[in-house]
Amino acid sequence: MMKKIEAIIRPENLEQLKEALLKANIPGMTINQIYGCGNQYGYTEHVRANEIIVNTLPKVEVKLIIPDERLDEMIKLIISVTQSGEFGDGKIFVYDVVDCIRIRTAEHGDKAL
Numbered sequence: 001m002m003k004k005i006e007a008i009i010r011p012e013n014l015e016q017l018k019e020a021l022l023k024a025n026i027p028g029m030t031i032n033q034i035y036g037c038g039n040q041y042g043y044t045e046h047v048r049a050n051e052i053i054v055n056t057l058p059k060v061e062v063k064l065i066i067p068d069e070r071l072d073e074m075i076k077l078i079i080s081v082t083q084s085g086e087f088g089d090g091k092i093f094v095y096d097v098v099d100c101i102r103i104r105t106a107e108h109g110d111k112a113l
């Protein structure tokens, strides 16, 4: 079976992560520019004596569908590139994938990845 990894990372880590993922021969990836917040609900900024609460910050979402057996390897790889230890390093969500179909050939499952 297959897993979906949704990694929400800092935008400045995207290039290095893409490079590492391509080197690891992943079958494909989808990238979105997003806004979000975690448990700090953003941060507070001071602009000319005004306090502005910035609730959502720009992040990048990297989606990967991979064979089950590559899950641990991918999680370790993502952490190794994106972990600074500071708040806001990001999160990795993992989902089961029911099927994948390559439209060109109508193949299903792992072999369509």
Ligand SMILES: Nc1ncnc2c1ncn2[C@@H]1O[C@H](COP(=O)(O)OP(=O)(O)OP(=O)(O)O)[C@@H](O)[C@H]1O
Pocket: 008, 035, 036, 037, 038, 039, 040, 057, 059, 086, 087, 088, 089, 090, 091
């Ligand atoms: N529970 C959640 N549901 C949906 N998206 C989330 C959730 N937690 C984090 N995110 C997404 O992940 C991004 C990064 O989150 P972040 O790294 O700040 O998580 P955190 O739980 O606050 O951890 P930390 O305490 O290390 O900052 C957020 O901007 C948001 O897009």
Ligand SMILES: [Mg+2]
Pocket: 037, 038, 039, 040, 041, 087, 088, 089
């Ligand atoms: Mg946070």
